[in-house]
Amino acid sequence: MPGSTFGTLFRVTNFGESHGPAIGCVIDGCPPGLALSEADIQGDLDRRRPGTSRHVTQRNEPDAVEILSGVYEGLTTGTPIALLIRNTDQRSKDYGNILDTFRPGHADYTYWRKYGLRDPRGGGRSSARLTAPMVAAGAVAKKWLRERHGTTFIGWMSQLGEIAIPNEDESQIPLNPFFAPSASVIPELEAYMDALRHAGDSCGARIEVQARGVPDGLGAPLFDKLDADIAYAMMGINAVKGVEIGAGFGCVTQRGSEHGDELTPGGFRSNHSGGVLGGISTGQDLRVSIAIKPTSSIRTPRASVTRAGEATTVQTLGRHDPCVGIRATPIAEAMLALVLVDHVLLDRAQCADVELPWPPLPPLSA
Amino acid sequence: MPGSTFGTLFRVTNFGESHGPAIGCVIDGCPPGLALSEADIQGDLDRRRPGTSRHVTQRNEPDAVEILSGVYEGLTTGTPIALLIRNTDQRSKDYGNILDTFRPGHADYTYWRKYGLRDPRGGGRSSARLTAPMVAAGAVAKKWLRERHGTTFIGWMSQLGEIAIPNEDESQIPLNPFFAPSASVIPELEAYMDALRHAGDSCGARIEVQARGVPDGLGAPLFDKLDADIAYAMMGINAVKGVEIGAGFGCVTQRGSEHGDELTPGGFRSNHSGGVLGGISTGQDLRVSIAIKPTSSIRTPRASVTRAGEATTVQTLGRHDPCVGIRATPIAEAMLALVLVDHVLLDRAQCADVELPWPPLPPLSA
Amino acid sequence: MPGSTFGTLFRVTNFGESHGPAIGCVIDGCPPGLALSEADIQGDLDRRRPGTSRHVTQRNEPDAVEILSGVYEGLTTGTPIALLIRNTDQRSKDYGNILDTFRPGHADYTYWRKYGLRDPRGGGRSSARLTAPMVAAGAVAKKWLRERHGTTFIGWMSQLGEIAIPNEDESQIPLNPFFAPSASVIPELEAYMDALRHAGDSCGARIEVQARGVPDGLGAPLFDKLDADIAYAMMGINAVKGVEIGAGFGCVTQRGSEHGDELTPGGFRSNHSGGVLGGISTGQDLRVSIAIKPTSSIRTPRASVTRAGEATTVQTLGRHDPCVGIRATPIAEAMLALVLVDHVLLDRAQCADVELPWPPLPPLSA
């Protein structure tokens, strides 16, 4: 597929470039009758938007969303919901030198090899700015899942460069610019970022994201497994290089007698599976962890080649996030919500008539 | 989607259950004119098939493949290639007790919750036996990629439980039952597996898989990224809980000045990207690493519930792999080949007319 | 798409060639819990199979279907249902001369132009024999729709060459080889066919097909309209050159005041719409009419070219239907059922929560 549509039954088609006139998306397949206004979407956009602390890019975009279709008298009609976000603070001249060379670690080179030309302004189509429409679409998915199924989403940063961040207090997450579930670690994170910025360098991060209150029975055997679709969604976020579900790479050194989550009438005894067995949800929390690479656009000079094929050195000025992981939490939540809403719709297409003798096991036994 | 079709333009539709009459697949979209016979496919099936060493399940399946369509006078015709593998060594009585309870860590529970019923014989549809048709389809993809583009695939085990396996000598891989690229580590692996089997337990593994000689420019922005599709394919393999591309989770502690692979006219200076930037191939080796959880079917008794919802204990007899990772290498290769062939076809659909002034950079500079 | 899969949520992937070892299909997405055996499928296959009267091809194929997967203890499991039909009465030598030339009106030429090679035996992939697996899949769809929604399907021949066939008595349809809803017209049809066969020529036909007891609200705005999907399904049947819904081409000379079906609390007053308005089902009968062209394989000599590009004359021997329309009725029913089951599943994915104050209007007012 050409690559700009996500999902099967709750389909999001994304468009735009970092410095074009607008970015946005079309959501097709949203169930009718959901109360929806711009305000329902703006909250998550604000969590992701740039310019909100000194640790992220200073580009100032209000990211105000306009609903162009699919809502009538405050309710979704079941027809496509088009969302438009105008770009307002482009400074394309900052990127002039990128046109003729390729930033190491950046998509500059591969876009050019694929298409023979590219929009270099602000990274064009490869910019993380294109996650904004996904956050907007995810907000719609989240609202429907919450109202219909009681499903909620939560994400946080669990590591910044070398600094592990403990999950001490989830209520702290919205209170700091790092989405860190700990108040005590903030001074260390701020000092770390300040040093990095002064060094003209960038760092990686690890993000956790979870869905809670997940219906069981979601996913399909073989392909379209719930965990495979989650891996696809997460690896598709800009700069992600690794994805884990549940125990993740830790399962390599586990024994079967340890890894397999025991079942009791009162619930599961553990959640090493991360909420998915055989590609299908167990009803436990979905537990996902992702690795985000350091930003490619740095002030440190690096070796590269020109479009003419000659050796050169590239040094990126302009406004950039020294750690793209800092704004990644709401993006990961949105993508997880988009995977889940699609599977809920798929499941009721095929299995709406299934009747079972007892309700799902509780996520964890008391 | 219902979940049994993989790929967009080179589409593989899989069918069958572990103990049904047959398993197989239909490949739709293979280019015409490829020389193809059962012998081209049987080799990879033999690498994956059970019963070939004491470290894997003793089920004895020849996994002989029959081509039912799509080949005329030794050449593919461009129409669907149906591949059929008859099951021959089912012992369904071994699994009798599984019908009424659920193995911890296994899909028994989730299939039942989704469908309201399930085929319990040998795991039914959730059995890793269903990877055999994918290995067969992958063999067709590999052949076409090798002949048309010179692309080759290689995989190996890099860790078995706690034992790391160094990549000392790739020529050793086909010479031992572990797909280990080292002769010296084999005695240790064998002792480890023997102890595990005697303990009635199972362990996890880590597998590396690479594609070499990859065309550049494959993949799409935003979704259908090459790395996202790889993550989807890998996480969809039975028992996989984590996927890394290139530096993977190691990127969290890297700096941007270290992670971004520098370009020179003589080639890239490193391959932390794993061959993908912005979702599009660089022409470097694709480097993928996956975590495989320990087998759920073990002799050690575990707590579970019955279909009636009552507490019970489950202990799995029958014939099982104590480490499903041992036979996973050819599966991972096949899935990587299936991702790649699809992207080659997608790319030439959209970008066949693109002309560039110089050929791809070499994978690594001299 | 490569072209061998039909449907989105109830997906049928077809494989095989006329004279290969086997033909068949894989049904993915069938809801679980449907009682299903070969006997449920064989009936429709027998209605379509060749050799049952002197007016159709004398090839003798039992078309016995084998279920390879997806059914456990007599119930569908929700996993893929693979259906296999072995070919048994191939006489490929009859078609020897077709290899080097192209029958006018046949796919010989276009397959060769597309693929550069083709399987000429019995028409290979382009043979109407490949409709058998669709009839088999359609039988599964019909059973589910009948049991779940009370929907039934009926088709008949309404014109054979110049002879219009009135719908006098639907109970006659299964009692004659033409699927004609009239006993009195049979002698005329038989004489017509006998003369045609002696002349070494072929003729066209018109087939009507209807679904009755159709849920309302099926279909989607803009694309995936129910009538558009029906047109796609029907035009995809071998030899079909025209499709009408409801009034069809007759609407060109209607007035709006005549065409629009009035609504009353007791039901609709007419059904010019054919059961679809704005692409969505009204709950009235779906009324479809298709034109089937005369068979291309005839004994009459015709001008053509050879593969070398030289002028030649082609005359087709072998065993052929002098009117492919005669066996088309069960095929059209099956395709209509496949369209409908897919839309029922799609509809409950998106609109399962919709509540309305009154039930669907009756199909026609008393």
Add this chain to the structure above:
Amino acid sequence: MPGSTFGTLFRVTNFGESHGPAIGCVIDGCPPGLALSEADIQGDLDRRRPGTSRHVTQRNEPDAVEILSGVYEGLTTGTPIALLIRNTDQRSKDYGNILDTFRPGHADYTYWRKYGLRDPRGGGRSSARLTAPMVAAGAVAKKWLRERHGTTFIGWMSQLGEIAIPNEDESQIPLNPFFAPSASVIPELEAYMDALRHAGDSCGARIEVQARGVPDGLGAPLFDKLDADIAYAMMGINAVKGVEIGAGFGCVTQRGSEHGDELTPGGFRSNHSGGVLGGISTGQDLRVSIAIKPTSSIRTPRASVTRAGEATTVQTLGRHDPCVGIRATPIAEAMLALVLVDHVLLDRAQCADVELPWPPLPPLSA
């Protein structure tokens, strides 16, 4: 699928409602390097737009298109092309009474049955106004096909109500408001329409559309046949009730010896096939004919029911086309172009390596 996306590799996702703030579409998969500006698109939009003669709706919409993405320095970049058309002349009060009742022959009833609610303003999503974005997308497809393959598109009205319109002079088509290929018939058409409008009624029409200079080998066996995809595209246009390819329903009374187009080294001797055999293009002109039903929104009072289920009478005021067929020609051309561009891309995905000994036969022999 939810129903707002058309195409596989050249994908168009449509959004908007008749009286919402905007309508538009996102084109994903357009090859890179095509010169494109708003002016390339506006021409076809102007051919379709309302208010240009007294025979069509008097709604005054400039239908000015804005390109939001996917074009950089005048060339397509291969990334999504978003097209936006603001609605400017909504008069929603004209439609007030439609909210509580259902126009016979209109989608009012079925939308409500499907979604439980609907946007009644100007027909909402079911309005033919939503064809404007398809015309815009079709203009992009046409331009690429013309520049790359020399393919051109032409359509005309061949019948208005009872008046057959002969194809006497194609150069007349752009010179009259009916797209009629005849100057002499215009006075009769004008008188016919004036009488109809005064009577408060509407009529149907028949439209022909052709593609010329079509590559051969396009289409796929079984499904995704070129003619099946054309039937899908055409039946999906608002108000279409019938589709014919080539001889269409005329084939029912043809003999095989007449219908099958003979081949000679100098070209085909006829084109009854309409340019498609076995679902694959022959290289001859694609010949398509469609039936368009009379407009449902008429001043003549008709019986209907209210949302409360009670009998009522409905009479539609507001501004409407008395024959929607009059503006249908550019829409049919656009849809045919969208089908064709998708198949060109699909074909080169699978069959780019096919080599044949001689070029396509000429469309018709001299």
